Amino acid sequence: MTITQIHYFVEVARQMNFTKAANHLFVVQQVVSRQVKALEEELGFPLFHRGSGQLRLTDGGQILYRFWENMLKIQEDTLMLARRAMDDEINMFRVGTLAISWLQDLLAQAISAVSRENKNIRFQIECDSYRELRRKLGDKLLDCIISLEDENYGMSEEYETQILRSLRPHLIIAVHHPLYRPDMEVNDLKDTTLYILSPKFSLNAKKNILEYCQLSGFEPKHIQYFDDVSGIEMALSAGNGAALIFPEFFRNPFDDLAIIELKNTDVVKTIGLSVTYQKKNKKRLQPFLDQLFAGLNQK
Numbered sequence: 001m002t003i004t005q006i007h008y009f010v011e012v013a014r015q016m017n018f019t020k021a022a023n024h025l026f027v028v029q030q031v032v033s034r035q036v037k038a039l040e041e042e043l044g045f046p047l048f049h050r051g052s053g054q055l056r057l058t059d060g061g062q063i064l065y066r067f068w069e070n071m072l073k074i075q076e077d078t079l080m081l082a083r084r085a086m087d088d089e090i091n092m093f094r095v096g097t098l099a100i101s102w103l104q105d106l107l108a109q110a111i112s113a114v115s116r117e118n119k120n121i122r123f124q125i126e127c128d129s130y131r132e133l134r135r136k137l138g139d140k141l142l143d144c145i146i147s148l149e150d151e152n153y154g155m156s157e158e159y160e161t162q163i164l165r166s167l168r169p170h171l172i173i174a175v176h177h178p179l180y181r182p183d184m185e186v187n188d189l190k191d192t193t194l195y196i197l198s199p200k201f202s203l204n205a206k207k208n209i210l211e212y213c214q215l216s217g218f219e220p221k222h223i224q225y226f227d228d229v230s231g232i233e234m235a236l237s238a239g240n241g242a243a244l245i246f247p248e249f250f251r252n253p254f255d256d257l258a259i260i261e262l263k264n265t266d267v268v269k270t271i272g273l274s275v276t277y278q279k280k281n282k283k284r285l286q287p288f289l290d291q292l293f294a295g296l297n298q299k
Contacts, residue, residue: 003075005039006068008032009047013065016055080141083124092122093288096136096145099127100229101251103146103273110291118287129201129227137276144277144285150204150269152276160279162289163272164296167246169212171260174239185263186216186244193241195232198225208269209244212262233257248273 012021012032022029040046047061057065093114097107104127111123126133126142130151136142138155145152149161171189173180179192194213197205206225213220224241226232232243233250236257247259262268275292277285 001039001042005035007072008035009039010065010069010072012036012048012055013057013061013069018055077139077141080136091120091284092124093285094124094126094141094143095288096126096128096133096142096147098130098133098147098229098249100249102248106292106295107146109295110288113291113294114287121287130197131201131203134203140278143281144275144288146273146275148204149272149274150208151202152274155276158278158280159276160282161274161276162293163274164292165248165273166270167248167273168268168270169209169244169262170247171242171262172236172245172247172250173242173258173260174236174256175258176256177239177242179242180258182258182260184260186213187218189213189242190218190221193222193224194220195224195226195235195241195243195245197229197232197245198227201227212244212268246271 008021008025008031011025012018015021015024018032018036019029022032025032036047043060043064045060046058047064049056049058095107097103107125111125114121115123126136128136130147133142133145133147134152134155137145137152137159146164148167149163152159152161171184171186173184177192179188181188194209196209199206210220222241224235226235229245229249232245233252235241236243236250237254244262250257252259275289282289
C-alpha cells in the first residue's frame with residue numbers, strides 16, 4: 001500500500017462520496033476509485049459498503065480511517081518540524097493567516113518590503129482556520145499568526161499579541177434576498193437561514209453569534225455552518241441566507257451584498273484582528289511586524 005492510496009481513502013471517508021473526494025484532491029473520480037480499490041484488494045477486505053446508493057464505512061474501514069487520519073496529521077506536522085529545522089538555517093519566517101483577500105494583500109506588501117531590505121529572510125505562508133492557526137502556533141509550527149484576538153484567549157504567557165485593526169460585525173445579506181430592505185434588523189433574520197463559521201473553523205463564532213441573536217430577542221430557526229469564509233460569501237451571493245460577520249472578510253466585487261450596521265450597539269462585540277507570536281521571537285520578527293503596521297497605516 002502507498003501513502004497516496006491511504007490519503008485517497010481518508011478523503012473519501014471524510015466526504016463519504018468519491019466525486020467530492022476527487023474534487024478536493026484535484027484528480028478525476030476514476031483515479032480515486034482505482035486507488036481505493038487497489039488498497040482494498042491488498043488488505044483483503046472492503047473499506048466501504050457501496051450498496052443502496054449510500055456509501056458507508058465497514059467496521060474495518062472505521063478502524064483504519066481513525067488510525068490513518070491521525071497518522072496523516074502526524075506526518076504533516078512532522079514534515080513541517082523537519083522543514084523548520086532546515087529553515088532556521090536560512091532565517092525563514094513562517095506566517096499563518098486567514099484566507100481573507102485584503103489581509104493577504106497586506107501580507108504580500110509587507111513581505112515584499114522585508115524581502116527587498118533583507119536578502120537573508122524568506123517567508124512561508126499558510127492559510128488556515130482560526131483553530132488550526134492557534135494549534136500550529138502552540139505546536140511551534142508557525143512563528144506568528146494573524147487571527148482574531150478572542151480566538152487566542154488562554155494561550156500561555158510566552159505569547160504576545162498586537163492588535164492590527166478593530167473589527168465590528170455587521171448584518172450581511174444579498175440585495176436580491178426576498179427579505180432585504182435597507183433598514184432591516186437582526187430580528188428580521190428569524191425567517192431565513194443564518195450562515196455561521198463552523199466549530200471546526202472557529203472556537204467562538206457560533207457562541208458569539210447565537211449570544212447576539214438571543215440578546216436581540218430571537219433564536220435562529222435555521223443555521224448552516226461553513227468551514228471557510230469564501231463558502232459563506234458564495235452562499236450569501238446566492239441570496240438564500242444572511243450572516244452576522246465582519247464585512248472586511250468579503251471582496252463583494254459586484255456590490256451585490258448589503259452591509260448593514262447593527263443597531264443594538266450595547267451587545268455588539270468589537271473584536272481585534274491581531275498578530276500573535278512567541279515573545280522570544282519578537283526581535284527576529286520585528287522587520288516583518290514593522291512593515292505589517294506600516295502597510296495598515298497606508299490604508
